[in-house]
Amino acid sequence: MPEGHTIHRLAAEHLRMFGGLRVCASSPQGRFAEGARLLDGLMLRDADAHGKHLLVGFGEDGDRVLHVHLGIYGKYTFGTGPAPAPVGAVRLRLTGAAGYADLRGPNACEVLDRGEVKVLRDRLGADPLRADADPELAWRRIARSRTSVAVLLMDQSVVAGPGNIYRAEVLFRQGVHPLVQGSALGRGQWSAIWDDLVVLMADGVRAERIDTVRPEHTPEAMGRPPRVDEHGGEVYVYRRAGLPCLVCGSEVRTEVVAGRNLFWCPVCQAV
DNA sequence: TACCTATGTACAC
């Protein structure tokens, strides 16, 4: 589930399993053989996440940085004990005394130097999961934009980390229609969206899944049969097109906007 | 066995 909360969790997992230890790096698939050679035998010094980008520092001064972006398909698998024979297309395998990590199908997997990391970070917007995030910078972009708030929330140079699920869900929870222009959004609405993202995404890191339904709207509280959403979490509108809204019962709508599926309730998010 | 889908991004036009 590679939205920002997943990447922050992966950074913590790298530190927990390999932090301060020398690791073996290999590319069973072969497509990252050269990069793996640069990292092989070095100490894993630090691991950090900014939005959907994972940055893992290797070496005594951490100036060889593994940059991973999972894209839609990318996936990490961690295991304890000796690593088994690789299954499927394993782009990168890290092994240490405590276990191993396999990376499959990333959008980006490369070794950067510090300058390249700075360039990457400079183009990323405020990450709701980072203590150094400045939502005011995002607000300045949003307040003067005629682009829809739905597109702005997915623009990683404005807000880094939320993906299609958090976008759909936070707009539902705040009663904001996704096609409202950024410049039409109120300052208070933006603050509420940001504060909600901070809470929701922190919950996502802890729970390893995206649950956004308030206790009073769960199927149990509403006297409806229990259900399990396909992506593994409880949500209001994401991938619920045609189903009744959990709050008002109206049919959840969907539309492709900027190449991505958008979901909203036409009544709870009137405008 | 073939096809479709996905929580993303970059690039060409």
Place this chain on the structure above:
DNA sequence: TGTACCTAGGTAT
């Protein structure tokens, strides 16, 4: 705006 790319799992034939 359209397309390519990365992968695995589910569904259709």
